[in-house]
Amino acid sequence: MRRDHLANAVTRAPDLIRGPSPAVASGRKLWRWAPAFAGALAFSTPAMAASGEAVNPWVAVAYLISGILFILALRGLSSPETSRAGNRYGMIGMLIAVVTTLITHDIASLPEIGVAIAIGGGFGFIFARKIAMTDMPQLVAGFHSLVGMAAVLVGVAAYLNPGAFGILDNAGEILVVSRVELGLGVAIGAITFSGSVIAFLKLNGNMSGAPIMLPGRHVINLGVLTGIIGLTAYFAILPTAETAMVFWIILALAFIIGFLLIIPIGGADMPVVVSMLNSYSGWAAAAMGFTLGNTAMIITGALVGSSGAILSYIMCKAMNRSFISVIAGGFGADSSGSADGAEKIDRPWKRGSAEDAAYMMKQAENIIIIPGYGMAVAQAQHALREMGDMLKEEGVNVKYAIHPVAGRMPGHMNVLLAEANVPYDEVFELEDINSEFAQADVAFIIGANDVVNPAAKTDKGSPIYGMPVFDVEKAKTIFFIKRSMGGVGYAGVDNEVFYMDQTMMLLSDAKKMCEDIVKAL
Amino acid sequence: MDFISILSIFVMACFVGYYVVWSVTPALHTPLMAVTNAISSVIIVGALIAAAAGSQADGGQTAKWLGLVGVVLASVNIFGGFAVTERMLAMYKKKERK
Numbered sequence: 001m002r003r004d005h006l007a008n009a010v011t012r013a014p015d016l017i018r019g020p021s022p023a024v025a026s027g028r029k030l031w032r033w034a035p036a037f038a039g040a041l042a043f044s045t046p047a048m049a050a051s052g053e054a055v056n057p058w059v060a061v062a063y064l065i066s067g068i069l070f071i072l073a074l075r076g077l078s079s080p081e082t083s084r085a086g087n088r089y090g091m092i093g094m095l096i097a098v099v100t101t102l103i104t105h106d107i108a109s110l111p112e113i114g115v116a117i118a119i120g121g122g123f124g125f126i127f128a129r130k131i132a133m134t135d136m137p138q139l140v141a142g143f144h145s146l147v148g149m150a151a152v153l154v155g156v157a158a159y160l161n162p163g164a165f166g167i168l169d170n171a172g173e174i175l176v177v178s179r180v181e182l183g184l185g186v187a188i189g190a191i192t193f194s195g196s197v198i199a200f201l202k203l204n205g206n207m208s209g210a211p212i213m214l215p216g217r218h219v220i221n222l223g224v225l226t227g228i229i230g231l232t233a234y235f236a237i238l239p240t241a242e243t244a245m246v247f248w249i250i251l252a253l254a255f256i257i258g259f260l261l262i263i264p265i266g267g268a269d270m271p272v273v274v275s276m277l278n279s280y281s282g283w284a285a286a287a288m289g290f291t292l293g294n295t296a297m298i299i300t301g302a303l304v305g306s307s308g309a310i311l312s313y314i315m316c317k318a319m320n321r322s323f324i325s326v327i328a329g330g331f332g333a334d335s336s337g338s339a340d341g342a343e344k345i346d347r348p349w350k351r352g353s354a355e356d357a358a359y360m361m362k363q364a365e366n367i368i369i370i371p372g373y374g375m376a377v378a379q380a381q382h383a384l385r386e387m388g389d390m391l392k393e394e395g396v397n398v399k400y401a402i403h404p405v406a407g408r409m410p411g412h413m414n415v416l417l418a419e420a421n422v423p424y425d426e427v428f429e430l431e432d433i434n435s436e437f438a439q440a441d442v443a444f445i446i447g448a449n450d451v452v453n454p455a456a457k458t459d460k461g462s463p464i465y466g467m468p469v470f471d472v473e474k475a476k477t478i479f480f481i482k483r484s485m486g487g488v489g490y491a492g493v494d495n496e497v498f499y500m501d502q503t504m505m506l507l508s509d510a511k512k513m514c515e516d517i518v519k520a521l
Numbered sequence: 522m523d524f525i526s527i528l529s530i531f532v533m534a535c536f537v538g539y540y541v542v543w544s545v546t547p548a549l550h551t552p553l554m555a556v557t558n559a560i561s562s563v564i565i566v567g568a569l570i571a572a573a574a575g576s577q578a579d580g581g582q583t584a585k586w587l588g589l590v591g592v593v594l595a596s597v598n599i600f601g602g603f604a605v606t607e608r609m610l611a612m613y614k615k616k617e618r619k
Binding site: 136278 | 530541606
């Protein structure tokens with residue numbers, strides 16, 4: 001049944017390689033190779049079963065190939081054209097890893113495993129189909145928690161049945177190296193699990209996005225982390241028979257620390273948290289890969305680990321905050337910090353209507369649209385695209401500008417615009433478009449706030465000072481869609497843009513406002 | 522495999538990961554997270570080993586069940602992760618030429 005899948009994948013291959021791109025073309029060679037490879041694997045099965053795993057070089061080669069396919073999967077994402085082929089490589093890599101494992105181990109319970117895969121796969125498939133694109137951050141956080149839990153389960157299973165994992169020495173003790181790997185592996189897995197569960201609850205709105213601050217939390221957290229590391233060392237040197245207690249304590253502490261680490265982090269910092277947990281899930285897989293001496297797991301773990309780390313770095317940089325300060329948490333908790341209340345209340349601002357906006361935008365030559373999390377909340381992406389299309393028919397040049405931290409996870413806005421059929425070559429990153437605001441007739445801000453706040457450039461006392469922002473104030477006219485004048489962005493900072501001469505506030509729900517503008521056009 | 526050769530593979534893979542991920546276009550960062558999620562479920566290999574092992578050893582029976590649960594969780598991720606990535610990537614379109 002497994003092999004049918006492989007055969008299927010192979011016969012489907014030709015329709016993947018339509019594109020002329022080099023990445024795809026180089027994939028052709030791999031493809032020619034695949035059937036021969038599968039054949040070789042199948043052919044050498046009996047020998048493997050007899051001589052045990054890891055002895056047969058083909059097994060190592062198979063895992064290596066699946067690791068390489070995972071690298072190609074990420075490589076494909078360098079451009080939207082090659083990305084789908086990349087995703088296919090990822091699937092094939094996974095298939096190879098699973099098939100190789102199944103045929104090289106004495107399988108006591110193939111039907112059970114088949115059922116387990118079917119149950120999990122069914123649920124996964126349903127989640128993937130049903131999920132709304134706006135809820136993608138929750139889904140990803142939820143998936144991270146599953147990887148974390150799977151790592152914990154594998155670690156515990158390896159601890160309970162070390163013989164099956166080949167990590168016993170001649171005296172029947174678990175190898176010291178393996179114990180360190182196991183200890184760290186289950187700890188990272190548990191942190192990933194409980195941290196992701198909290199992140200999921202916060203993103204899904206089951207739990208307030210506001211930071212929850214425990215007194216003395218830094219001391220507690222550092223204490224628990226040190227405890228985990230110390231106990232892991234202790235776990236490694238004890239005789240195997242006496243380690244049970246220590247192992248379970250490590251596991252329990254790790255679950256607790258994952259929880260404690262994420263509760264003080266506010267909603268606006270979730271992009272960093274989600275990326276960070278992505279990274280952790282990778283390190284957990286890598287740690288298990290060390291235990292099993294499995295190259296596919298190690299390569300994947302390293303890839304995923306560095307991927308998450310780089311994304312966290314990009315997010316932090318886009319907010320001009322250090323990783324430590326994000327992890328320490330509490331951002332957005334004290335809005336009274338630097339903003340002075342008196343100034344906030346009575347400042348003149350102009351209110352515009354949908355008709356005004358429609359009229360002015362029809363006359364414009366260049367419009368830059370800046371979407372933010374508010375657009376996702378209001379599900380306004382389709383109405384927005386419709387508006388953009390009508391303006392384009394009027395001969396207006398419409399572009400979309402996306403800040404790296406817009407939304408609740410990296411690239412969140414890009415996915416939403418893609419869902420609404422906005423071509424990706426009309427969507428630009430911060431650095432690429434920021435110089436164009438001076439030529440723009442209209443900057444249309446929908447559901448964004450902090451990323452257009454000039455205080456980040458001028459006000460040294462502002463909590464967002466130093467964060468790279470869009471130069472919207474250079475545009476001739478600014479339309480700012482906002483539900484009311486009351487709320488401020490997640491950083492809790494007042495925005496100078498509201499009160500500028502060229503700004504018109506469109507106070508309404510983002511979706512409704514876009515629809516009204518479409519009608520007025 | 523001895524520890525040091527595993528470690529070498531790991532360190533090399535970290536460097537590969539570093540360069541490959543920097544080349545990912547920011548527009549595809551969400552699919553990147555979804556697909557890394559899916560591939561990190563290669564941990565299913567460990568779960569399969571646990572589930573496939575017989576229950577001769579002391580903890581074998583428990584380990585087997587833990588392994589099976591691990592297989593379920595990892596499968597959710599594998600199928601879900603790849604499917605949702607596929608779904609997202611299918612939405613990225615170029616400007617249509619008229």
